[in-house]
Amino acid sequence: MLDHYSLSVSVAPTARPISAADLATELSIDSADDDKLEALIDEATRHLEWACGRALCTQTIQEAYDRLPQDNLARPLRLHRGPVQSVTSITYTDTAGSSQTWASTNYTADLASDPARIGLDPDGTLPTVETNDLAVFTVTYVAGYGGAADVPAPAKEFIYTYCRWRYERRPPDENERRHMLSCLAAMTVDF
Numbered sequence: 001m002l003d004h005y006s007l008s009v010s011v012a013p014t015a016r017p018i019s020a021a022d023l024a025t026e027l028s029i030d031s032a033d034d035d036k037l038e039a040l041i042d043e044a045t046r047h048l049e050w051a052c053g054r055a056l057c058t059q060t061i062q063e064a065y066d067r068l069p070q071d072n073l074a075r076p077l078r079l080h081r082g083p084v085q086s087v088t089s090i091t092y093t094d095t096a097g098s099s100q101t102w103a104s105t106n107y108t109a110d111l112a113s114d115p116a117r118i119g120l121d122p123d124g125t126l127p128t129v130e131t132n133d134l135a136v137f138t139v140t141y142v143a144g145y146g147g148a149a150d151v152p153a154p155a156k157e158f159i160y161t162y163c164r165w166r167y168e169r170r171p172p173d174e175n176e177r178r179h180m181l182s183c184l185a186a187m188t189v190d191f
Contacts, residue, residue: 004065004066005063005064005065005066005080006063006064006135007061007062007063007064007080007081008061008062008064009059009060009061009062010060010061010062010140011059011060012059013055013056013057013058013059013144014057014058015057015147015148016038016041016042016045016057016148017041017045017056017057017148017151017155017156017159018041018148018156018159018160019148020034020037020038020041021034023037023040023041023160023163024037026160026163026164027163027164027167037163040162040163040166040167041159041163043162043166044158044159044162044163044166045159047162047181048155048158048159048162049081051181051182053080053081053082053115054081054082054083054155055081055082055083055143055144055145056144056145056151056155057144057145057146057147057148057150057151058085058142058143058144058145058146058147059142059143059144060088060140060141060142060143061079061081061140061141061142061143062138062139062140063079063080063081063138063139063140063141064135064136064137064138064139065135065136065137065138065139066133066134066135066136066137067129067131067136067137068126068127068129068137073107073118073119073120073126074120075119076110076117076118076119077117077118077119077139078115078116078117079115079116079117079118079139079141079143080115081143082114082115082116082143083114083116083143083144083145084109084111084115084116084141084142084143085111085141085142085143085144086109086111086141086142087104087109087111087118087139087140087141088140088141088142089101089102089139089140090102090104090107090118090137090138090139090140091137091138091140092127092129092130092136092137092138093129093130093133093135093136093137094127094128094129094130095128095129095130097130097133100127102127105121105123105124106120106121106124106125106126106127107119107120107121107124108120108121116141118139162180162181165180
C-alpha cells in the first residue's frame, strides 16, 4: 500500500466543459462578465473533478508517490484521475538522487479499467528507488473525456447547477456550500 501521493495538473485543459456564453444563457443574464462566469465554471469543475476522480477535458496529470508500493507492483497501481487516455512516462529518483525514466517495457498499462492501472510486466524489472525522499515515483498521464463536446451530460449539469447556486448566493455559507457539493457530486457518480 502506498503511504502518500500527490496529484497535479502539469498541462491544463485548453477548453472548459461549458462556455461562459452558455452559462450566461442558462442564468438568463443579458450582459455577462465572462471573467466571473469562467471563474465559477473553473470552481465547479475543480470540485467535480476532485469529488469524482475524473478529468473532464483532456489534461496531463502528474501523480507522484513517496515510495513504490510495498508489494512492488505485484498488484497493479491504480491511477486516481480518469478516464486515462495514455501513460506518457514513469520517472523515479534513483539511489544517487538522480531522476530516471522507467522504460515502458517494464510495465503494462491497463487503460480499459476504471480506474486505469499500471502493473509490472512479467519480464519487467523494478527500479531501485531513493527511500529517503518525497515524490520519488511519478506517473505522468493524459486524462479526460476530450473536448467540451465530449464531457458527459451529468457533469455539465452539475456545473450549470453549481454555478447557478453560486451566482445566486454570493458568498455562500460554508455549511451550505459543503452540503450542496456533496448533493451535486452524488448525482454525477456514474458518468
